[in-house]
Amino acid sequence: MSEREMEELKKLLKESMPAVRGPELRRDLWPAMRQRLAEPAIRMPWWDWALLAAAAVVILLFPTMIPTLLYHL
Amino acid sequence: MEVLERFAAGDPEAFECLFRQHQGEVYRWIIRIVRNSATAEDLTVETFWRMHRARARFDARKGNFCGWMRRIATNTALDHLRRSRREVELPEEMPDTRKPISAEQNEMRQAIFHAIDRLSPTVRATVLLALVEEEPYENIAKALGISTTAVKLRVFRGVRVLRKELSKAGVRP
Secondary structure: OOHHHHHHHHHHHHHHOOOOOOOOOOOOOHHHHHHHHHOOOOOOOHHHHHHHHHHHHHHHHOHHHHHHHHHHO | OOHHHHHHOOOHHHHHHHHHHHHHHHHHHHHHHHOOHHHHHHHHHHHHHHHHHOHHHOOOOOOOHHHHHHHHHHHHHHHHHHHOOOOOOOOOOOHHHHOOOOHHHHHHHHHHHHHHHOOOHHHHHHHHHHHHOOOOHHHHHHHHOOOHHHHHHHHHHHHHHHHHHHHHOOOOO
């Protein structure tokens, strides 16, 4: 690929997608950061907990299924 | 103790001080990769969250805080691109994007977005930073943690894919 071809592609890219020149932050992000820091480290969605509870119930009621469950993990 | 040492030791005030001092710089770097201001704001917070978690691994005596920060910011932006492989969004801040454009120009723009979307996130970020943002190869190499030669190679590979995709779409660069 020649230098000229590279320059032509560069020009085409810049025409369609202008460079982002020095955009400033529109707001202070510290409040969002503080909120993020206050969140618990691991957040499991409720359906994960439900699935875990269901698996625990199945194991308690049918212990013979443990090898089957382990096989599928 | 200096602010970097206090940060590495887990001092919340030092972290806030560094956050306030560098949030704009991180945001300006990330927006050049993801090209969307709301996403860039979220990823700036995510970057500092990762820095906060990794603070114990930061060696304050070596002192290259900005390089370390930029590496984390780049990785955060790349992770975002990997998660959401969608069309490239145009920056809202660019006034000329709001100008009315012809149907032909719009078609070409769509072809370019589609071609860019075919690139892997790392190649896409490298191509955008090198060709659109005209960031020096050395800076891109440091941010990506690779050599300048590897950056040149990625740009070359990216350009080759772009040309191929644009040819398919009937656009001759």
